[in-house]
């Protein structure tokens with residue numbers, strides 16, 4: 001199995017950290033989505049990374065797409081895992097925390113695509129900034145809920161530091177600041193730093 005993702009994709013980083021923490025060997029095939037490489041389009045017709053290409057023995061390889069789905073697949077490979085509560089409210093809370101963190105990334109990426117076209121203001125842009133601000137405030141209250149949620153939130157916050165340093169997300173979110181400082185020092189986050 002191999003992961004198609006770019007070295008800077010935060011969704012890809014979430015999965016790479018997860019694989020390291022789970023002890024899963026997950027080779028990365030550096031894939032730039034905007035170049036529409038054939039291997040990516042074969043794995044994911046949406047043309048998005050990350051995509052997980054499975055070994056099905058035929059050389060073709062079937063694929064799992066969308067980082068929450070891939071995350072669930074990886075976690076399912078390790079029945080003894082303790083990162084994500086297996087069931088009940090704590091499970092769904094952790095999955096919702098993942099969705100919040102991914103949603104912050106989705107909003108940030110919309111902003112980047114708009115910027116690339118010279119659009120830096122307007123109602124749609126403001127809406128993304130407001131969504132990020134509100135989600136961060138909720139995430140700040142969820143620190144420590146689960147290791148999985150903590151990983152997802154750290155990935156999202158570090159992406160904001162990387163691409164939107166002027167946002168100063170740290171100012172109103174002290175619990176996230178503490179979390180991110182702690183997790184970025186771990187070997188899994190160190191090994192998956194985006195090229196800056």
Ligand SMILES: N[C@@H](CCC(=O)N[C@@H](CS)C(=O)NCC(=O)O)C(=O)O
Nearest residue numbers: 009010011033048049050066067068
């Ligand atoms: N919901 C997807 C989002 C993935 C995504 O937006 N990836 C970006 C790169 S970080 C991408 O491939 N963008 C290319 C495009 O939107 O065409 C996931 O969680 O995997």
